[in-house]
Amino acid sequence: MLSADTKPRRTSGVRADSGLLNALHALQAEHGYVPRQEAMALSRRLGVPLARIFEVLTFYSYFRLEEPGRITLSVCDGTSCHLQEGPVLLKAIQALLGIGAGEATPDGAYQLNVVRCLGCCSCSPVLMVDDKIYSQVDPADLPGILKKHPPTAPKEAN
Amino acid sequence: MSTITPLKDRDALSTWAADLKTERASGAPVVIRVSMGTCGIAAKTTPVLEALQSEIRSQQKESQIEIVQTGCMGLCHSEPTIEVYDRQTQQSIFYGNVKPEQAPTLIREESSQAFGVDVLTQNWYRPEETDADVETAQARIVLRNTGRIDPESIADYVGTQGYAALANVVTTMQPDEVTQTMIDAGLRGRGGGGFPTGVKWQFAAKQPAGEKYVICNADEGDPGAFMDRAVLEGDPHAVLEAMAISGFAIGAAQGVVYIRAEYPLAIERLELAIQQARDCGLLGTNILGSGFDFDIELKYGAGAFVCGEETALIHSIEGLRGEPIFKPPFPAVEGLWEKPTIVNNVETLANICAIMRRGAKWFRQIGTEKCPGTKVFALAGKVKRVGLVEVPMGTTLRDIIFGVGQGIANDRAFKAVQTGGPSGGCLKTEDLDTPIDYESLRALGSMMGSGGMIVMDEDDCMVNIAKYFLEFTLDESCGRCTPCRIGNKRLHEMLVKVCSGRADMRTLEKLRQLSDTIKDTSLCGLGQTSPNPVLSTLRQFRREYLDHVMNHKCTAGVCSALVRYDINERCVGCTLCARNCPVSCITGAPKEHHEIDQERCIKCGVCQQACKFHAVDKH
Numbered sequence: 022m023l024s025a026d027t028k029p030r031r032t033s034g035v036r037a038d039s040g041l042l043n044a045l046h047a048l049q050a051e052h053g054y055v056p057r058q059e060a061m062a063l064s065r066r067l068g069v070p071l072a073r074i075f076e077v078l079t080f081y082s083y084f085r086l087e088e089p090g091r092i093t094l095s096v097c098d099g100t101s102c103h104l105q106e107g108p109v110l111l112k113a114i115q116a117l118l119g120i121g122a123g124e125a126t127p128d129g130a131y132q133l134n135v136v137r138c139l140g141c142c143s144c145s146p147v148l149m150v151d152d153k154i155y156s157q158v159d160p161a162d163l164p165g166i167l168k169k170h171p172p173t174a175p176k177e178a179n
Numbered sequence: 180m181s182t183i184t185p186l187k188d189r190d191a192l193s194t195w196a197a198d199l200k201t202e203r204a205s206g207a208p209v210v211i212r213v214s215m216g217t218c219g220i221a222a223k224t225t226p227v228l229e230a231l232q233s234e235i236r237s238q239q240k241e242s243q244i245e246i247v248q249t250g251c252m253g254l255c256h257s258e259p260t261i262e263v264y265d266r267q268t269q270q271s272i273f274y275g276n277v278k279p280e281q282a283p284t285l286i287r288e289e290s291s292q293a294f295g296v297d298v299l300t301q302n303w304y305r306p307e308e309t310d311a312d313v314e315t316a317q318a319r320i321v322l323r324n325t326g327r328i329d330p331e332s333i334a335d336y337v338g339t340q341g342y343a344a345l346a347n348v349v350t351t352m353q354p355d356e357v358t359q360t361m362i363d364a365g366l367r368g369r370g371g372g373g374f375p376t377g378v379k380w381q382f383a384a385k386q387p388a389g390e391k392y393v394i395c396n397a398d399e400g401d402p403g404a405f406m407d408r409a410v411l412e413g414d415p416h417a418v419l420e421a422m423a424i425s426g427f428a429i430g431a432a433q434g435v436v437y438i439r440a441e442y443p444l445a446i447e448r449l450e451l452a453i454q455q456a457r458d459c460g461l462l463g464t465n466i467l468g469s470g471f472d473f474d475i476e477l478k479y480g481a482g483a484f485v486c487g488e489e490t491a492l493i494h495s496i497e498g499l500r501g502e503p504i505f506k507p508p509f510p511a512v513e514g515l516w517e518k519p520t521i522v523n524n525v526e527t528l529a530n531i532c533a534i535m536r537r538g539a540k541w542f543r544q545i546g547t548e549k550c551p552g553t554k555v556f557a558l559a560g561k562v563k564r565v566g567l568v569e570v571p572m573g574t575t576l577r578d579i580i581f582g583v584g585q586g587i588a589n590d591r592a593f594k595a596v597q598t599g600g601p602s603g604g605c606l607k608t609e610d611l612d613t614p615i616d617y618e619s620l621r622a623l624g625s626m627m628g629s630g631g632m633i634v635m636d637e638d639d640c641m642v643n644i645a646k647y648f649l650e651f652t653l654d655e656s657c658g659r660c661t662p663c664r665i666g667n668k669r670l671h672e673m674l675v676k677v678c679s680g681r682a683d684m685r686t687l688e689k690l691r692q693l694s695d696t697i698k699d700t701s702l703c704g705l706g707q708t709s710p711n712p713v714l715s716t717l718r719q720f721r722r723e724y725l726d727h728v729m730n731h732k733c734t735a736g737v738c739s740a741l742v743r744y745d746i747n748e749r750c751v752g753c754t755l756c757a758r759n760c761p762v763s764c765i766t767g768a769p770k771e772h773h774e775i776d777q778e779r780c781i782k783c784g785v786c787q788q789a790c791k792f793h794a795v796d797k798h
Binding site for chain 2: 041
């Protein structure tokens, strides 16, 4: 019934690959993103081709390939926040920082992300700055919130 | 306190449970439960907890009051929430919006009712163990321990009959009896599909003995749904116990929990629970001396909604891109590493221990004939009491939204309720009295889905909602099949046209046609259900679409291309609007009429809110 092309793309049974996602999670936890050098080292260690690693890296939205800004602003765009002025909040932050979603400010101070539902639907619209959640944020509150999280100096390169 | 020596048999577990019961009976007469889920912590519950703890110390009431940190109680609208439970009278009172400075009175007065704190409710839900007729729509099976026990203590779980079902299953039952009980109970998959769980187990059980797997799908990706997170954070052992039971039924020795990386607290509590269960001999080899081996490992998801689909999820565990494949073969026949595998959602699993303890007949008494049991909903949106609710199947939407949820916030009018997230649809006032189950919601063009329930009022634009969900699908489509990858993109372009007033009547007809095609031809559930938000709003709220198309008007005032703000002659030039505008697009000298630069305006409405002279109009 199935043509060769639609035949399930099951693995060749290489179980070493199954550690790939968890290994990538560990790299991102350490560096804040997955640096290419590290991905190459992982490829040699696991014996998985680099192309396969990037195939996986680019599929999942959780993994980042570039160094993020030092302070992360996450605007929630879950359904509840979307209905309660979340998009307006996002536009206001974009205008304030002059960057788009998924981007960092040129000085690397702030990273702006849009996230799907932080599960705090009673606090809509929600803005998370690093690990701190601000509830019912009005665009007019933004300068005050940013003042509480002033830009930090970049980490010294090793 | 807790025994670290592995329990060697069933009796050892019962003895432990009995000891815990005695210990508890002679313990503090008052228990204060503090809701410490992710949302509770976000709402600043930690300072409240610390204040309560330090007050108990300074008033020397350690023997009278016990503090238990629990998972989410479901009263998200009033976090920080605490429950004061009196062990003698078995009465509890829930308090909401608790502030640290109220701790001294709370501790001094103990179980008294007058604290100067918001008393939320007494009968918030009916616990699973009571059959008493409590006046509430909520009956808890899935959430029976969530918000009541300390999720980080295996003793707390064992003390509420935890692992009793597993002990009974592995020492006294045959695998096919377990499967038969599940079939008799009629539990259907709570992840959205509604496939009978027992039948799924039977498929896998019938496969030749050998390597088999049990997977718990904890990749809750539906925006606005957080039921699974609440269970994992509030009662992780219930999920582990159920996985072991299903492993016994199908003959699997290994379980995998595939969990979202975005749920750090749930991951932490699961890891701890797995370790505790291993230490107690409730996971691992020769569980309770029965000869049954079962262990569980965690695998992290990485933000791909499509991985909620079981074949995609299996690929992801195998370290591949999470792309779905054509079924059959079903995972029950050929799943993880091409071995028989069952994939059950968190909420489904959370039902299993209760069914095994109390029997299929008991379970069938709850809910409807076709859908026994309960369903947990994450009630959110424009409703007064946003929170986590669990009601018997067959409860009407009206009872949930206007009963448990207490109606629409800010005196607005109800417009619609969205169920099923990006795969579901919107229901109108006329549908409110429909008893909820899989079939009734599908008949209305929506879906049960995983349990997100978003309430909308007259200020919400239904075309915009359809566009929102489609944007989600578009982002999350894995790109494997054409209808989903390209079809949804075209659908989205058409909706953008509608929302910006550039569409004509042909666009609406094309929308419907293309939606039908995508439904019929997509490879997996994600694509097959992706046009549902469009189709259901197009059918139920056609007038709104027509308003956008014919009159270039968005009645709810949401679609920004069709909305503009202008400053009228009442402007006195106070400059307040200009100072508050986040994009500085308002110009004008002090004491002179101000103007909005329409090109740069982001239509946020801040100027209108700021103006004290009603000088900003929205059209």
